[in-house]
Amino acid sequence: MSLPRPPDGDPALVGRTADLDLLRSFLSASAAEGRALVLSGEAGVGKTALLDRAAALADAAGVTVLRASGVEFETDLGFAGMNQLLLPLADRRGGLPAAQRDALNVALGLDAGPPPDRLLVFTAALRLLRDAGPLLVVVDDVQWLDRPSAAALGFVARRLAGARVGVLAAARTEAGGFFDASGLPRHEVAPLDEPSAAGLLRARFPRLSPGARRRVLGAAHGNPLALLELPAALDDRPGAPPAVLPLTGRLQAVFAARLAGLGPETRALLLLAALDGGGDPGLLQQAAGAADLAALAPAERARLVRVDGDARLRFRHPLIGSAVVAAATLAERRTAHGRLAAALAGDPERGAWHAAEAAAGPDERIAGRLERAALPALRRGDAGGAVAALVRAAELSPGVRDRARRLTRAAYVGANLGGRLREAAGLLSDARRADPEVAASLRATVAAAFLLLNGDGEIQLAHRLLTGAIETSAHDRADLFEALHMLLLVCVYGGRPELWPAFEDALKAAPRPLPPALELCGTLFADPVNATPASLRRLDAAIADLRDQTDPEDIIRVGLAGVFIDRVTACRDALARVVELGRSGNAPTPSINALIALALEAFLAGRWEQARALADEALGVCEEHGYHLLAWSARYQLGLLAAVRGDDAAATALTERILAWTAPRRILSAEAYCAHVHTLAALGRGDFQDAYRHAASVAPPGRLPAHAPQALWVCFDLVEAAVRTGRDAEARAHAAALDAAGVAALSPRLVLLASGASAMTAPEDRFGELFERVLAEPGAERWPFDHARVRLAYGERLRRTTTAGPRRARDQLAPALDVFERLGARPWADRARRELGATSFSRADGGLTAREEEVAALAAAGLTNRQIGEKLFLSPRTVGAHLYRIFPKLGVATRAALRDALADRPAPAPGSRDASW
Known part of the structure; x- marks a missing residue:
């Protein structure tokens, strides 16, 4: 029998590929020689959906399908199930022997008569089914079949050999009933992964x-x-409240079915266990008072609970606990919460929650307990738990000012940590209605600014709100420091010089000591070029302290302070903890920043596939939670990867997507990030003019602007593009600016880039020494792409300027090529490969060198000196010098004669080589 496959993507059968394959095999075998199979599993696991699919497959293959279902309240009706199954075959009963036919008619209630012999009924049913094959018998909820029908079905299922009949039944695990499945094949339908x-x-x-x-x-x-x-x-x-989920009527019926037979003492203990959720027998006994935990035995026998190896009580399915709670009255639930609150007096967090649920109305004492309980949740990164505690505390607050204050704080936590932008906006509105004065506080302003910045990208309005609120009156220190952090981010993302004076003035006026993370971000994240040795030492000390840090906000802020000066590697373990918090749903907002920082670190370290995965994950979290501002930072990381791999179309599409959102909002920092992507893409394809234009838009030659940290990322790119376009003065000026600013002191990677830039612009008698020194820096190969680019620059210059150039150039170009190929940096690999090819000499008869061959061919094709230089990574002057030597070698005086001269040359002798280059 040929069985059609179900439509792909059917939501009802997601994750059931293996189960469906088993059913197809069963149907094929049963249609040929008879088979029986019992599907077992917990209530709601999907057995019925599988039965439905099996029936549809059989029907599509031309097999007759008979269906029946056990009914919980019909177990005392004789042969009710068989009546469902066999009535569609009523017209076939005439072919049965008379005794079997009469017995079956009486059993099915079709004829009157004394109780029939059961064996006659069973054999009649078996013969009727065998004669009607090919046939599929499908019985759902077989555990609720009436006793005679269950016995008849079992009799038939064991005697199908040689028949073209399949019996497919579904039963709840451990549900009892009259159907005896012993000896029949069984398949456990597991919960979905x-x-x-x-x-x-x-x-x-x-x-x-x-x-x-x-x-x-x-x-x-x-x-x-x-x-x-x-x-x-x-x-x-x-x-x-996060502990117990409400149930629909259907779920309540499924999961509470076995609660009805339990006594009140057992149900009371189950309610305590369900509301606590921890299963600690000592706590349960303390909350239960004089009640004996032995009263839980009936629940254990009913397979509602079990005791694990750690001696803790567990519900066999979490929704059994929900069913217990749903079955209890409001008074019973409050009483249970009150007992648990008293038993948890030494646990402020859990005790506060139970006290809140036991409260009959507003209660400032309990609201205060719950507000204080939000603090430890925040320290461990549980933003959702903190928001829930603050909102519930607001609900229990008798005073409107306290209610507004707690709602405001919940809004800030929800937006800044919890990934709840839309909910935070609603909470701020609720706070404003409760008390407009509190809603205008600095904390409320910080929350509003966060929403404006991350949701809408409203840089100017967020800046105006923050600066106005900071200037108007004295503030709580913690609120002021949070406002300064937010104002710093507004200035960094805005990327406009006019935004910074307000932040700098506010930072100077802020009370001392400043929080370390604020002080570090205020200098090293905002303006790393002007970092001092003292600030670098403080950052390294703060990074060392991250080993014991659990607060995701502090981890992110320290990480941001080190992002432009290559300290992310040292923060990697702490940032990974923040990512895991986000994946568990506790702190999604900090996890976005952590993912982006780790993606950058992986990119610089040459782990490009990991960088892509991290950036993709960050973008997914941004889109899931509506963080449009952070989304463009993730797209920037993806743009870098596309640029270095030569996927210019993807790089352009990503930057266009970034600018489409940021440009109307005048988020100018995004322009610098996009310029970095375009610079790398242009360098890769050899368009040095375009590369120079983009790099110079980030940092003009010879200048490292204040509050433009991205200038560090394009410092080597700008010098390279300037050299390749004949802008030697600009290249030297920028290398000198990097040296004067002490950029090399900021990090070992910046030693590589800044010193590499100096070597590129050094005179003939010094460049080799400078390149050798920078490439020998300890640990320089930790940044493989940057290291290989410096090698490439060295090899290119060696090949062009020294007598021993080709041989020495190959010593640099070959390892650079290996790295580029390993990374998948295709444009740079092509460039290194061309340079390696040019180190070989093509003729022994006074003809053209390999490089001259390339220049001559391009000139003959009509390209200008500048266009040739861009393709071959040469300056226009160098191209002109090559042509000056080419013309007399070929005996021509003009470009127009080059094509014919090249075509008329005799082929070189095999193995010949040229001593000139």
């Missing part, structure tokens, strides 16, 4: 918020019914 569960949720609920998605995935444990039902019941407000 995590990727499949996430895929099903995305397919059915594409607009579900990230926080809600995480909660549903965690509670459903791969159960498809729970995945499809929970989103409809979920309360996804920021302050919703």
Whole structure:
């Protein structure tokens, strides 16, 4: 039998490829020689969906399908299940022997008569089914079949050999019932794995918020019914208690079915266990008071709970706990929360939450406890938990000022750490309605500025709000420092000189001591060129302290301070912890910055595939949470990778996407980042004029502008482009500016770039010494792309200017080529390969060298000296010098005669070589 495959992408069968393959095999075998199979699994796991698909496949193949389903409240009706199955075959009963026919008619309620002999009924059913083949019998919820039907089905299922009949049944795991599946093949339908569960949720609920998605995935444990039902019941407000999810009526019926037979003492203990969620027997006993935990035994026998190897009580599925809570009255839940709050007096966080849930109305004492409980959540990076605590504290606040203050703080945490821009805007609106004066506070202004900056890119308005709020009155120190951090980011992203004086004045006026991260970012992130040795030492000390740091905000701020001076590698472990926090849903906003910083570090270290993966992940998180500002930073990383790999179309598309969003908002720093991408792309394709134009837009030759940290990233590029376009004076001026600013003192990588720039512009008697010195710097090869570019520049100059040039050039060009090829830097590999080819000599008869051959061919094709130089990485003057030597060798005086002269030359003798170059 040929079985059609189901349509690809059917959400109901996401993650069921192996199960479907098994069913196809079963259907093929059963249609040929008879088979039985029992699908078992927990309620809601998807057994019915698989039965439906099997029935559809069989029907499409021309197989008759008979279906029945056990009904929980019909288990006392004799042969009710067989009646469902066999009635469609009523017209075939005439072919049965009379005794079997009569017995079957009575059993199915079609004729009156004394109770029939069961063996006659069973054999009649078997013969009827065998005669009707090919046939598929599908029975769902077989555990609820009535006793006679269950016995008949078992009799038939064990006697299918040689028949063209398949029996496919589904039963809940450990559900009991009358059907005896012993000896029959079984297949356990497992819950969906995590990727499949996430895929099903995305397919059915594409607009579900990230926080809600995480909660549903965690509670459903791969159960498809729970995945499809929970989103409809979920309360996804920021302050919703995180422990227990609400259930729809359908889920409640599935997961609470076995609670009804338990006694009140057992249900009370289960309620404590469900609301606590930790399963600590000591805590349960303390909260239960005089109750005996032995009363949980009936729940264990009913397979609702189990005791793990660590002696903790666990629900067999998280939604059983939700069903326990849903079945309890409001008074019972408050009483249980109150007992748990008392038992957790030594645990401020958990105790505060239970006290809040036990509260019957506003209570400032409990609200204060809950607000204080947000602090440890923040320190460990649990932004969602902190927001929930603050919102619930606001709900419990009797006074409007306290309510507004707590809502404002929740909005700030939600936006700055929790990835909740839309929710934060709503919380700020709620705070404004509660108390306009509090809503105008500095903390509220910081939250509003964060929303303006990251959501809408409103640089000017965010700057005006912050500077105005900072200047108007005295502020709490912590709020002021947060405002200065935000103002710093506004200035950095704005990229406009006129924004900086307000920040610098506010920083000078701020009370001392400044927080270390603020002081470091205020100098090293904002203007790293002017870093002092003392500030570098303080940064290195702060990075060393990150080993024990858990606050994601502090980690990110220290990391940002080191991003332009190559300290990210030292922060890598701490930043990786922030990324993991984001992946777990606790601090998505800092994780974006961490991913972007790690992508840059991987790019510079030559781990380009890892860099792409990190940048892609950062972009995905940005798009998921609506962080448009940070999204262009991720696209910049992808643009760098496209540029160095020679994918100019992708590099251009990415920068156009960046500028389409940033240009209307006058976010000028984005222009410098895009110019960096274009500079690398132009250098790769040999368009040195374009490379010079873009690099000079970031840092004019001979200048390192204040508050333009990107100038460090194009310092070598600018000098190279200037040299290649004959701008020797500009190249020397910029190399001198790098030296005067002490750029090489900032990091070993900047030693490589700044000293490499000096070597490129050095006179004939010094460049070799300078190149050799910089390439021998300890650890210089940690930045393989930059190191190979300096080697390439050295090899190019050696080949052109020294007697022993070709041989010495090959010593530099060959390893550079190896690195470029390993990295996938195709344009630079092509360039190094051409240079290596030019170190070989082409003729022994006084003819042209390899380089002269290239120049002559391009000149004959009509290219100008500048165009030839751009293609061959030469200055126009060098091209002219080559042509000056080429013309007399070929006996021509004009370019017009070159083509014919080249065509008329005799072929060189085999193995001949030229001593000139």
